[in-house]
Amino acid sequence: MSSCMLCPRMCGAERSNGQRGICGAGNEILLARAALHMWEEPCISGTRGSGTVFFSGCQLGCVFCQNYKISAECFGLPVTEERLAGIFLSLQERGAHNINLVSAAPYTEAVLRVLDRIRGRELTVPVVWNSGGYERVETLKRLNGYVDIYLPDYKYHSAERAKKYSAAADYPDIALAAISEMVRQTGKYVLDDDGIMTRGCVIRHLVMPGGRHDSIACVDDIAQNFGTDEVLLSLMSQYTPFYRAEEFPEINRRVTTFEYESVCRKVREYGFRGFFQEKSSAKEEYTPPFDLEGVLPT
Ligand code: SF4
Numbered sequence: 001m002s003s004c005m006l007c008p009r010m011c012g013a014e015r016s017n018g019q020r021g022i023c024g025a026g027n028e029i030l031l032a033r034a035a036l037h038m039w040e041e042p043c044i045s046g047t048r049g050s051g052t053v054f055f056s057g058c059q060l061g062c063v064f065c066q067n068y069k070i071s072a073e074c075f076g077l078p079v080t081e082e083r084l085a086g087i088f089l090s091l092q093e094r095g096a097h098n099i100n101l102v103s104a105a106p107y108t109e110a111v112l113r114v115l116d117r118i119r120g121r122e123l124t125v126p127v128v129w130n131s132g133g134y135e136r137v138e139t140l141k142r143l144n145g146y147v148d149i150y151l152p153d154y155k156y157h158s159a160e161r162a163k164k165y166s167a168a169a170d171y172p173d174i175a176l177a178a179i180s181e182m183v184r185q186t187g188k189y190v191l192d193d194d195g196i197m198t199r200g201c202v203i204r205h206l207v208m209p210g211g212r213h214d215s216i217a218c219v220d221d222i223a224q225n226f227g228t229d230e231v232l233l234s235l236m237s238q239y240t241p242f243y244r245a246e247e248f249p250e251i252n253r254r255v256t257t258f259e260y261e262s263v264c265r266k267v268r269e270y271g272f273r274g275f276f277q278e279k280s281s282a283k284e285e286y287t288p289p290f291d292l293e294g295v296l297p298t
Contacts, residue, residue: 006139007059007105008174020074023057025106030056030076032069034087034294036096041234041275043197044098044128044151051096051125053087054290055104060132061167062155064208064251066287068243071103077295085114087294092125097196098149100128108139115146126198129182133175134168140181150182150201157217165208165251176225179203188230201226202274206236207263210250215263223270233274235260235267242287 036049189200
């Protein structure tokens with residue numbers, strides 16, 4: 001890789017020469033955790049867990065990120081492509097319903113090489129691309145045929161909020177284009193007889209404090225752009241003021257029941273299929289420990 005253009009930042013970092021991009025990624029694949037994860041949506045975690053692999057770095061700059069230790073601080077351990085393949089296969093062997101790649105965009109090239117080697121032969125469970133939604137369509141096109149399930153966020157309708165809280169004023173347009181490409185690739189969602197997803201898109205939206213009007217506008221955007229039959233919608237209430245949230249007093253609290261319920265009402269009015277979260281999900285324990293589990297050689 002010469003000048004990296006993988007994500008919408010298109011920062012052109014020469015990662016193979018040791019430069020790090022805006023996302024924090026350099027020349028090596030950095031992982032913070034690889035484990036069976038029970039906290040995704042029920043159709044993803046199922047009964048045995050989702051084989052979740054947390055990549056270090058992120059192209060967004062969310063001031064409230066619950067995973068800031070790996071996204072902003074880029075905590076992680078370098079692994080080879082061979083080791084990454086071994087991690088995927090070991091999660092499958094332990095019963096994972098799928099391999100869930102979290103914020104893998106900066107490592108797209110390596111992930112594709114690994115999947116080329118093992119997917120469809122040794123690796124038979126679905127591959128999930130778990131993303132903040134800030135992705136380049138050109139990069140996503142390369143994932144066509146490699147990814148079975150997309151799990152993107154759609155965080156903001158308002159460019160102003162996207163700029164203020166995630167340093168990406170172009171987020172709404174970029175994310176809508178990215179999710180369109182994801183839906184085009186997978187088509188309508190498919191669940192197996194046990195309710196486990198085998199193909200499709202689950203669009204996530206996190207309700208933020210003081211943001212219910214923007215959340216309702218996001219639900220409108222999703223309905224207008226993707227309809228209510230093709231995709232599943234996951235409306236999350238787990239916002240917790242992590243990282244730099246205290247610098248922004250209006251988001252330095254959890255969401256109220258009123259705020260969350262007013263967005264739920266809109267989702268129900270549209271008749272989306274999907275998931276709501278118990279208010280009690282807003283706990284710090286929800287954040288997985290980034291302790292290199294599954295990454296350190298045993
Ligand atoms: S993935 Fe990282 S290095 Fe590549 S363009 Fe985006 S921010 Fe820059």
